[in-house]
Amino acid sequence: MQLTGAQIVLECLKEQGVDTVFGYPGGTILNIYDELYKQQDDFLHIRTSHEQGAAHAADGYARSTGKVGVCMATSGPGSTNLVTGIATAYMDSVPMVAITCNVNLPLLGKDSFQEVDIAGITMPITKHGYIVKDVKELATTLRKAFKIAKSGRPGPVLVDITKDVTQKSCDYKTVTLSEEKRKITYNHDDILTAIKMIKASKRPFIYVGGGAVISGASEELKNFAHTVDAPVCDTLMGKGAFDGTDELYTGMIGMHGTKTSNFGVSECDLLITLGARFSDRVTGNAKTFASKAKILQIDIDAAEINKNIRTNFAIVGDLKEVLSAINEELPVMNHSEWLEKISDYKKKYPLKYETDKLTCPYIVEELDKLTKGEAIISTDVGQHQMWAAQYYKFRHPRTFLTSGGLGTMGYGLGACIGAKAGNPDKLCVNIAGDGCFRMNMNELATASKYNLPIIEIVINNNVLGMVRQWQTLFYEKHYSQTIFEDKVDYCKVAEALGCAAFRITKKSEVVPVLKKAINAGKPVVIDCIIEEDDKVFPMVPAGASISEAFDAGDLASKK
Structure with a gap:
């Protein structure tokens, strides 16, 4: 049957079992979005607030489900906004297919409006990248992309399609996917x-x-x-x-x-x-x-x-x-x-923290008790990330979503949205530092628009906690640009973006607020005020042997 390139894209997604796509429309990808409008009953499309959020959401979807995550963006800045998310997925071996569209073929290489060589830009951070200039090659290319993304060591694959390819038509035959036998490399x-x-x-x-x-x-x-x-x-x-x-x-x-x-x-x-x-x-x-x-x-x-x-x-x-x-x-x-x-x-040498005040480890431990370790936890990057890894007792695979290799601040909220889209019956919680939360907190609008009842826990110490920790220990307390000193109210921000909001300032408030958030039935932000100088221990100095791990007690004894 004769199909346009835009129709072929969606048919290939159906072949691969894709039912959820994260993206943001724009000029060169309009033909695909027009086709999505006609086939909206076949796909859940989540339009994020920013293309980076779409890449992180596709990543979180993939990590939590084991399926290939799919994100879409238009040419130029739309596609470059995916780059951080693609690099995050590459470093952590996450199967993802990023579909972008570029300017018409005759305009390629002429510095046309919103033209960029996204395949070239992402070459070092993808398993493979394609630019499709012929509609007859589109279906084969997309099938290869999914195969590469999920085979062997998984990773992201980019497919860039010129706009005229999405307009043109060619014969299309549905292919039934068969399970390929893995090549045995040992005896x-x-x-x-x-x-x-x-x-x-x-x-x-x-x-x-x-x-x-x-x-x-x-x-x-x-x-x-x-x-x-x-x-x-x-x-x-x-x-x-x-x-x-x-x-x-x-x-x-x-x-x-x-x-x-x-x-x-x-x-x-x-x-x-x-x-x-x-x-x-x-x-x-x-x-x-x-x-x-x-x-x-x-x-x-x-x-x-x-x-x-x-x-x-x-x-x-x-x-x-x-x-x-x-x-x-x-x-x-x-x-x-x-x-x-x-x-x-x-x-x-048990893990320990100060118990006479509100701390992130206490919040994480109480969350673990309330959820019995059954929640999907995403994090951003920094102290809160380490505390979540240390104090939440992860009992099952695919329940901890975090940027390990790239260390991407702003990753967690998008990933949490993706995880919730892929696991609607699971409780999905993102734990973020206030510095990370600022980077992509606009995605709260995505959560509220699609009524995704996620929980965003902001560990708010009004500083860049992990960087400050290093400045305290190794840079003579030169707190260069790590103290916020502003008047941002995260609860008001959350409410303005359509979410419920709570603030925690003492230990006695933790369990009641967590229970309210779990039962809220809508996206919730919890602003948790902790001290600015709480530190993650144990710690190994950069370049030292791991046998040199030290904690607060070791520091005190040295003094």
Whole structure:
């Protein structure tokens, strides 16, 4: 049948099972939006307040559902406004297809109005990018884009389409998608070698990254950990892959990881690395990281093997499949003496905070109790992000959405909107610092327009908290441009944008307000006033070994 390019775009989205799109219309993409108007019963289109919000919403949708997120924008500034969101998705391996439209083919390369080479701009931050100049290539290109976005190590793909392609027509045939068999890149001998290393270990430690979430390996990971009888730590991206309430769990590793995880990894004789890339925020000084241990790494991306840390053995493959194969042949092990030492560390070095005042950790702990760990939590970037990772007990995968690799301030609210669109029956909460909230708080208008009952918790210390923490500890308290000193009222802003609003100034108000917000049935902003000098501990100084983690008590004893 003959279809226009705009119709082909929507038909291809239907082929891929897409029912939700985030975007913002404009001149070059008008033909697609006109077709969306005609087919509005087939798609939930959420028009965000800004294109960056659309990219973050598509990201949050993808992370929380496991599906490919889709965002759309027009040419020029519309497409460039997607860039931060695309880069965020790229750094955290999030499957996304960004569809942009460009000027008509004859106008390309002539500095035409709102023309920009978005494919060129995003080349370093996408798995692949296309510019479609022929309507006959459109369907094939879109199918390739979705395949690339979700295969192997996932990531964003950009498809830029000239406006005249969306107008022209060609024959279109619907394609029924079939499940492709994954190419196996390891053999049985690799499995046996890994098992041999595990059996020889006396002090194994399991280090879990975002690959465990992406591969859906939670059940296999649980069985593996209890069979090996080894402690488990995770990265920011790995949260929820392993139950945060499990007795083997030791907390996050790295710059703001627990002392138990950091000391344990520093003392183990085998570090079993599952779907993690040895980020600098995890390893600290790479030369001293896990220096007493052999390294066994399992990852789907061969490029991550020996990139940051040299391994003793590695298996390249899908983590769920590899762990399943290992679990079939791995004998039940006992490391009671090692686990007893780790348990002693847990008792000696628990996470702690000041209990005589309102703090973010207290708010997060109460939220965890009220939701029983069943909410989807998104965050922005900074102190509040670390506190959320430390004090909310993530029990399930795809329940923690945060910008780990890029560290994108302003990410959380859009991601929370996307998560709620993809999981309408789940409670979705964004935890943001006041600095981050300012960056994209216009997306509250999106939440209220579409009546998405999300909860936005603003941890308001009237400063850029994490930057101030560094200034306090390492820059002689030179608070250069980190104190807001203004009169912004976030509750009034929230109400003006169609949301309910509450303010918390003391501990006794936390639970009653959280209960009201959970039952509000509309988007809610909670402005939480905390002290400006609260700090995230433990902490590892930049470039130091993770065994040098310190907390408030260590600082006090030094003084």
